[in-house]
Amino acid sequence: MGKFFRKIRNVYMFYYEGFRDMSWWGKRAWIIIIIKLIIIFAVLRIFFFPDFLRKNFDDDKQRSEYILDQITSLNEMYD
DSSP: OHHHHHHHHHHHHHHHHHHHTOOHHHHHHHHHHHHHHHIIIIIHHHHHSOOHHHHHOSSHHHHHHHHHHHHHHHHHHHO
16 A cells, blocks of 8 residues: 555655646646636536436436436437
């Protein structure tokens, strides 16, 4: 286990030192990238990808039957 944690620490230190020594421009670019990712995965998901299964079906059994039906009907289309 000691080697595993040492490797994890080495990877962490590699990125930590890289970000610490990064130029002002590079840090600002990473901030913009992180903000964009938060917008894409958190905010847009809420508005554009509603929970279809939870909204249209009452329990897990109905949801699983719907998914199974959709998967098997796709296979029939391509046969």
